[in-house]
Each structure stands twice: as C-alpha cells, then as structure tokens.
Amino acid sequence: MKKYIIGGVAGFLMATTLSAHAEEVTSMIGKMIQGAFPIQIEGKSLNNPAIVVDGTSYLPVRAFGEATGYEVSFDADLGISLKKKAELPVVPSPTPSPTPSATPAPPVAGDLKGGFQSLKSVTLNLQDEKSQKSTGDFSMIQVDGAQYVSLSTLSSFYTISWGDPMVQLSLNGQLVGLFAANSQYSKGTGSFTYEGTTYVNLALLKLRGIVSGDSLVLTDDL
Known part of the structure; x- marks a missing residue:
C-alpha cells in the first residue's frame, strides 16, 4: 500500500x-x-x-x-x-497582404485591334475655320502613341482624290496630304490599310484627336 x-x-x-x-x-x-x-x-x-x-x-x-x-x-x-509554467508569448498571425486589384494590361505594340474605336460623330474645329460636325459610322485607331482616322471619317470635311498608288487630301482647294494606299502598318507610318479600310496619321495632317465617348473632335495640333 x-x-x-x-x-x-x-x-x-x-x-x-x-x-x-x-x-x-x-x-x-x-x-x-x-x-x-x-x-x-x-x-x-x-x-x-x-x-x-x-x-x-x-x-x-x-x-x-x-x-x-x-x-x-x-x-x-x-x-x-x-x-x-511560463506562458509563451502569443505571436500574432501575419496579416495577409491585400490582393492587388486587377490593372489593365498595357497596350501591345502594334495592336491595331486593341486600339480600334468606333465613332458616331466627328467635329472638325480648326483655327480660322468654321466648326463642322458630321454624324455616321466612323472609326479611329490609336496605336504606338499615334492617332489614325479612316478616310471615310475625313471625307466629311476633306476632298479625297484616289490615284494608284497614292491618295490625295485637300481642304478648301489646297493640298494638305498625299498618302500611299494599301500599305501595311508600321510604327510611325503615314497611312495603312486595316480590314479593307485606309487610315491616315493625324500628325501628318497637323491634327490631333480628342475622344469623348463615341465622339471625336479634330483640332489643330499646336
């Protein structure tokens, strides 16, 4: 016992x-x-x-x-x-880092499809010229830091003369641009053809485009 x-x-x-x-x-x-x-x-x-x-x-x-x-x-x-017994210090659980919100991927160089935009109205607003507006089905492409608009968009304000292989643009009877037709896109090119439509570089016309929704204003590139 x-x-x-x-x-x-x-x-x-x-x-x-x-x-x-x-x-x-x-x-x-x-x-x-x-x-x-x-x-x-x-x-x-x-x-x-x-x-x-x-x-x-x-x-x-x-x-x-x-x-x-x-x-x-x-x-x-x-x-x-x-x-x-000595109590072990409570180690706080690490706070999980916040999940970063998804950010749009930067545009891919030469991505014509990604830079394409449909437009319903275009306004030509130049110095010393009366403002003009046109509505319809227009389009522009912003790619590699440049802005291109379709010839059908410009035809509302410019006179277009087709020649092979060049296209001539005039405003109020004065020649403002001569561009190659049916050329492929390359960075900084003056014009190119995409899906059967010819696009012209606004910089070569000394223009810049301001887009708001589906409206485009063309103004002097000062």
Missing part, C-alpha cells in the same frame, strides 16, 4: 488543500488507503486517481500539476515544488 501511494507520481501525493507539511505527509506512512477515485479537471480525466486516507483526499502531484499548468520538481531536502 505504501508503494502505491509513493509510486503515483514522483513518489509523492498532495492534499486537496495543497497545505500539507512534511510532518503531516510522514504521518501518513503506513496508514491504510480507504478509497481511490478518478479525477477530472474541466472534464479531462487524469491517469492517476485520488486516494482517501483518514477521510482526507490526496491528489497525485505531477499529474495534477501538469494538468493545471505547473512544473513539478522534487528535491530530497526541500521536497516537492510547483512552479507556474
């Missing part, structure tokens, strides 16, 4: 009041255990039971200490020591 009491945990038992002195523990030696009962701490059962000696319940020290957050140590001179 003595062996059972000592062998519970680290060879010692602790009174439920946790106030037993060495003399009191010694006085239990040789006494009969009157009962053993399972222990639960917050619903969790300990492996070692509590025992009853002379009507007092005793707990297994190490099992109880570890279950309640204590470090249990034994010294032959000092006896049993319970020390609260």
